[in-house]
Amino acid sequence: MKFSELLPIGTVVLLKNAEKKLMIFGVGQTNETEHVDYDYIGVMYPEGNMGEGTQFLFNHSDIDQIFYRGYEDEEREEFINRIQKMYDEHEKN
Template sequence: MEKDQTLLPIGTVVSLNNLNQPMMIYGRMQTQNGAESIWDYVGCPYPLGFISKEYNVFFDHKQIEAVLFKGYESPQEQELSEALSSELARFRNKDV
């Protein structure tokens, strides 16, 4: 994730590099099966939605090719997104 960039809101639909199926973001700052690394996002295939955990796609912001639809951004969402983005930046800087 780029410095000073906030995470995209829940409900955002994106296309990813090297993946033909659009993905809808439904989680941010996610771990995969208890791993120590944190992914920026977890998504599910769009328009199918969540099928099972086997269909989850974990990805980072740099893997996004295009934003096809941006999710709803309330004042609470903006506040949470900024807080999560700051926490993610702290976590990543700690690992450097």
């Protein structure tokens, strides 16, 4: 996985075959029940988090359209570099 290609949190997207936009609020997520990794977790836009069952895991390939790209700065770049390094080291082992 190339974390540098991930969209920043705050990005608003529409998934393929979806009618409702989602806002990304996390990257590099794991479904602990199924032990499956996903690129993103999002909530409905503009409603936001409305409790259990309103958070959606999805991958970059599921995105049909990007409406707004979230905030990026040096801190995010450092974060992406750190998680990429951790992921690469985990893959070696």
